Amino acid sequence: MPTSPLQRGVWFNEQVAALGPAYTVAVTADLRGPLDVGRLARACTALATRHPLLTAGCHNLDGLPWLAVDEHPLTLTVEPVTDGTLRGRVERATRTRFDLSAGPLARVWWFAPAHDRGVLVLAAHHLIVDGRSKDVLLRDLADCYGHDAPATAAHPAGPDGPTDPGEPTDPGDHGEPAGPGAHQPSEDLVVAAAEYWWRNPPRPVELPRDGGARPGDRVVRTLTPRTRTLLATAAVALAATRFELLLTVLTCCLAPADGPTSIALELSTRTPAEAGRIGMYVNELPFTLPTPPAGPYAAALATVRTGLRQLYAHRTVPLAMCRPGTRPFLATAAVSVSYRRIAPGPVFPGLTTTVDWSPFNGVARNALHVMIADGEQTRVTFQFPASTGARRRAGTLIDHVLAGLDRSLAAPESPVVRPSQEPPPWT
Template sequence: MTGSWPASPAQQGMWLTERAGVAGRAFHMPLAVWLDGPLDVEALREACAEVARRHPVLGGVLAEDGGELRVLARAVPPMRDGGDLPEVLAGPVDPVEGPAALFTLIREDAKRHVLLFQAHHAVFDGESKDILLRDLAARYGGAAPAPLGAVYPEVAVRQRARLADALPAAQGYWAARWQEQRELCLPGLSGVSVAAAPGSALDFVVEDLAGLAERLEVTRFEAVLAAFVALLHAYGNARPAVGVDLSTRTELSRDHVGAFVNELPVIGAPEAGTFGEFARSLRVELRRLYRHREVPLARAVDGIGPRAALTPVSLSYRRRPETSPLFPGLGASVEWMMFNGWVRNTLHLQIVDDQAGTAARLQYNPALLDRAGAERIRQDLAALLAAVAADPEAPLDRLPLPGPVPAASVTAGGGPGAVEDGPVPADLVREIQAIFAKELELDDVEADDDLFDLGGHSLTITQIMARARERFGVELSFEVFIDDATATRVAAEVARLREQAC
C-alpha cells in the first residue's frame, strides 16, 4: 500500500521527542519468537511480507508536509537472515528516516530459529504484538486472516476527528488536576529525569493478582496500580503522579497493528482507611480519566515540552489473550517482555498478565537510582502485594509499608538546539511573534513567551516551520525549538540562516 495519512497524536509526540534528541532507544520495541522444528524459511519470509502489506503503518515514516505531520507509507524491508541476537538487537529502527520495522531470522541450528521483530513505538504498541504474531502464524500456515473492517488511513482520520471533539472536555478535566512534580522520593535516588537513558531491570512474579482483584472488586490493573501508588506515597510522595499507558483502540482499530496508546498521569494518594477502600476510590477516579483517554496531556495543558515520558515514574499493564500463536509443525515460544536496554524515565513498572501468570519488571535508570534502591522497591512492592492478597481490607496503617526517604530533584539537562546570541532585528521578532500567535490562535504573544508554555506541541512546530519557509525562504531546524522555544530565539535563527544564504 502506498500513500500517506495524518499522523496520530501519539505519533506526533514521539516525533517531537525523537527530534529533540531525548528518546535514545527507549521507543524501540523488540519481540522474539523461538521456533523449534523443521522451519520452512521461504514460507516464513512470504508470511512476513504479507503481514507487512496487511499493516502498512509498519512501513510508515513521519514527515512534515506543509505544516502537517504525516505518515508516508513505504515498504517494510524483506526478512533479513543471519547475525546473532545481541548484534541484531543493536540495529536501529527509525520512524523518520526509516525503516520503522524489521524482521530478522536468526539460525541457531538446523531445527531451532529465532524470528526477531523490531519496531519503533510510533508504529507499534503492546497489543500489536499479539495481532502481529496471530496474523503471521496464520499466513505461515497458509490461512488468510479475516479482512480488516477499515483501511489504516481511515482509522487514523477518524481518530483525529475524535480527538478534536474530545479536546475541550479534557482541558477542563486537567485544569484542576495537573501540576508538574519536580521532586521524587525513592530509596537510593540521586536525581529525577523524564529523558531516556540506558536502563537496568529487575524481574519478579506477582502471585494471585486475579484473586486479589476479584476480592477487591476492581480490575487487575487497578489492583496493582493501587499498590504501586500506596508504596510511592509511603516513601514520602504526597500525591504521586504515575504515568500509565492507556489503549485508545476502538472497534474499528482493534485488529490493526499501530500505536493506539496514550500515556496519561494518575494522580492521587491513599487517605486513612483500608487498602480496599483506596483501590475502589482509585477505580472511580480512573473511570473519570478514561473519558479523556484519547487526548494527549500536552494538548490539554500548557508547558509540556519534549520528553520521553510524562512523569518520572510510570506503569504499563497488559493482559494478554488466553491463546498463543500456533505455527503449524513448529513449537513456538515468545518473549513478550523483551527488554531493549533503555528506560524512558526514572522508574517504570511493567506488568504482563496471561494464563501462565503475572510477570513483572522494574526498569530503572541506574545513573539516578542505584541497584540497592531498586531491589528495595521490588521487595517492598512484593511484600505489600502479598499482604493485601492475604487481607484486601486491611487498614493501611497495618500493612508493611516503608517509611519516608529523602527527596531528589529533577535533573537538569541541556538540548541540542541552542543558537548564538546576538542582535536580532525587532521587526523580525515581531513577525515571528505574529506567526506564533496565529498558529496558537492567540491574540498576542510576547517575544520571550515559551511556545510550550502557551500550549504549543509538535504540530504547532511543523506549522511554524512551514510558515517560516513560505515567508522567509529558510528551512528552520527542528532543534532550534528545543532549548528556547521563544519568538526571540526563532527570529535569531531565521536571521542567521538568511545571512548565511547571502
C-alpha cells in the same frame, strides 16, 4: 496518511533529543522444530500486505509528520549465529534505532544456531505500533506461515498508536478520525478534558531537562500461582479490575509520605473496531495519587478506582491539547506504569513457540517504569536508570511490593502496605 496528535508528540521528541532505541518496540519468539526459512520470508511479505503500516516511511511536510505506505518492503533478514553469539545478536536487534527520516520503520530477523531451533525478532518504531500490536503481528505472522499464501488486507491499517496498557479497552467516543485510524479528539472531548485538568492539575515532577534517554537496567519478577489465585478471587470479591488491584499496591508502596504526587499511566485508546489493527493506540497521562491512607487496603482501592474512572473519560485527549506549553517527554512523570493483558501465544504449525513479549530496549525512559504483563503468567518489570547499586535497590523494592500485594489481597481489610524503608533506585 496524516498522523494523530499523539504520534506527532512522539515524532517531535525524536527531532529534539537523542533518544536512541527509546521508541523501539520489539517481540521475540523462540521457535523449536524444522522451520522453513523460505516459507517464513513469504509470510513476512504477506504480513505487510495485511498491515501496510509495516511498509511506511515518515515525511516532514511543512513541519508535520505524515506516513506513506509501500515505501519499504518488509523483508526477513537471516543472519548466521552460534550458541555463543545468539543472545548478544538478539539483544542488538531488539535495541535497533529506527531512523524516521530514512526508514524502514519495521524489521524482522531470524537467528538460527541450529537447523531445528532459532529466535525470531520483530521490531518496529513506536510511531506505527503499540504493545497490543505485537500480539496482532505475531499471531498474523504465524497465520501467514501456516497458510503460506499471499494475504488480503484483512485488517485496515491505522497510523495511531505506541504501547497499549490500561483498562478498560473501550474508551468510548473519539469523535471523527482525522485519517485512517488517526484519532482526532472532538472539540467537546477537548473542552471536557481541559476542565478536568484545571480541576486536577498534575503535580510538578523532576524530569531530565533535555528530554533524552539514559542507559537503563531492569529487574523482573513473576507472580506465584498463589498470588495469581488471590488476584482472581479479589477481583470478584472487590468488584475491581486486576489493574486496579495491582495499581493500588504500587501507589501505596511508591507514594511519598509528605503529600500527593503524580505517576504516568499508559492508557489504551483502542476501540473494538481496532482490535485487529496495528498502530499507536495509546496515551500517557499523569494520575495524581492521594496521600496513602492509614485505613484498610479496600479503602485505598476504592479511592484509586474512583480516580482512575474519572481519568478514563479523558484518555483520548493528549495533555498538551489541554495545557498549552506542555512539552512532550518520553514520560509525563518520574514514575510510570503500563499494564497489558497478554493473549495466548501464536501457533506456528509444526513448531514449539516461546514468546518474550517485552524484551528490554536498554533505555530508561524516566526514573522508574513499571511494566505489568498479565497473561498465562503475570510478570512485573521495573526499568530504571543504570547506576551502582540501582539493581539491588530495585530488587528490594519490587519484592516489597509483591509481598505487600500478597498481604493486601489475602486480607483487604488489613492496613495498607507502607512504602519501603530501602531508598528507591531513582535516588
